[in-house]
Amino acid sequence: MSDDPRHAGAASTVPVRQGIVDVDVHPGPASPDEIKQYMSMPWRDRYKGDRRSFYRHPVHGSRQDSVTAGVGPECSDPDLMRRQLLEEHGVAYAVLIMRTFCNIHPDPDYAAAIAAAFNEWLADTWLSKHNTDGAFRGSITIAQQDPAAAAEEIERWAGHPHIVQVTMDSGARAPFGQRYYYPIYEACERNGLPLAIHPGTEGMGINHQPTPGFPTRYIEWHCAMSLAFQAHLISFLTEGVFERFPGLKIVFVEGGVAWLAPLIWRLDSYWKSLRAEVPWVRKPPSEYLRDHLRLGTQPLERPDDDRQLLQVFEMMDAKHLLMFSSDYPHWDFDSPSRAFPKLPTEMRDAIFSDNARSLYELH
């Protein structure tokens, strides 16, 4: 991979940085033109950067202070982001996940072209000239529409020293345990890359809602995003994906976390009664989680009583499964110093740093 000019800007070794790891940060281009230059025709003419959804935040979807006058929209300025996230909050590593919306399109070639152009843009900008200290770690975006093509895109980037994972959206046409997706999982496993699943395209374009029919407003649609993650997790586990791909690791980002224990109790109970239907699920579904699932914390559910959150953390094995995420620069940003109640030191270190360092080999 070192001969590939695509990787020229990435340093091969940089010193390890001390501090928090934030596994959900969203850089974007200053304008769609930055992405278009990486596209061939006819996609270059077609792409307008459009992300319009029926479900829009009633005021604004991003922190208004993340916009740089004269540069571009939210989180298009690496220097501002470094000040607002890394310096202000002591974040050592920001795992970057681009919002491309490529999985809403019926045309698999167009979707793949969007994903590829964003990946090249990321490598040339945030992962290159703005990344001499290695604080930014990137996610390869893939389009689900053509899993074989997605696997090729994964191969194309897997050797990049600052690429730490693959990502795709939770909006989908089928639950993610289904065989259709297996070329993606095979490529992730072969290259040792976790797959991060991120919400935001539910019910858009060709994707189903994770609800019985269409929600009415943004608050409802946004709250129900956690249901897509619950459905995908049931599917991963009942289809036996982690038996077929024993090295696969999945990261759920922005899907909520407090639902995990109740769901897995329910699924474990059904597995006891119905395992004859899914003989490839060789142990209680709960026993796959520590080896195969991690969850970003934002937006963290917060009861009035902190004690209840700590109880939920214990039920869900949070010490091993959670990784801090801020969702910078979005409106519902979780601050590392404010989003959590006081945690036991060992748990705090695991969630804010150790779990992500281990998963992404940041050490």
Place this chain on the structure above:
Amino acid sequence: MSDDPRHAGAASTVPVRQGIVDVDVHPGPASPDEIKQYMSMPWRDRYKGDRRSFYRHPVHGSRQDSVTAGVGPECSDPDLMRRQLLEEHGVAYAVLIMRTFCNIHPDPDYAAAIAAAFNEWLADTWLSKHNTDGAFRGSITIAQQDPAAAAEEIERWAGHPHIVQVTMDSGARAPFGQRYYYPIYEACERNGLPLAIHPGTEGMGINHQPTPGFPTRYIEWHCAMSLAFQAHLISFLTEGVFERFPGLKIVFVEGGVAWLAPLIWRLDSYWKSLRAEVPWVRKPPSEYLRDHLRLGTQPLERPDDDRQLLQVFEMMDAKHLLMFSSDYPHWDFDSPSRAFPKLPTEMRDAIFSDNARSLYELH
């Protein structure tokens, strides 16, 4: 209503019975012919009692000991049910919910005809000659496809002394907070009848899946049923249904219970940030639950550690919201003596008896 021959079999007053109240019991006819006799043409010719789904229990969906040789299929024999549920488990009242599958049909008239025929059958059989002690309390089945017709069906039965609620399935074409359904809620509120929502028709016929695409197998489909309830609850609360119908009470049956607190924490948090989008939601969504929502306990999620279930019960206000249900005669029957860990006496009395007696006025 007393002049209506439909109500002739029902005693107007019977002594109060002591013991458990089971809010989810499923009587059925010995054969589809019992239902057809209540239908006019052309429905009588059309109806075959068919309930086939792509998602079927791999062995059998009901307790095999609930079938009476020479009488009919599971729970078609009131005497057997009295022995197996009421006598064996000390159940004083069984709230009957028929499984009609009427909401899967595209034709609203056919769906309404099925619902009406089942209601008449129930009134003539289980609520009449088999109910001299009043142990059986019935639910009016309605078809969602034509809410105005459903409201008429509610009016038709509301005065029956042994009818305690209305019921419809959670399988749906739209989340239940939407205005389309309001004639149903208005009729329920006007007549003081709770509305019980029961799963089993998700993804069948005209109904959407509560998942992003179709599940593969019964275990996945069955586990994901709880997602439909979560989606409907978000919809009820964000649409402001309980402000518009302050007397409306909803009962979630067979949808799981342990997901409630995490979901409502999430929704409360969004409400704080996004309430300008839904100004009709006048207080935190969690504050509507005690006045408007009850949940049947079966199938109760059971962690290995009983302490964790008790913590979840505290988080979700179980003492006020839960009502025991067994789901007799289905395969995943919850026994009153085995499904629960040891509960504090006051909580146990509330869940096994008091909450249902208060809701259904069984005192």
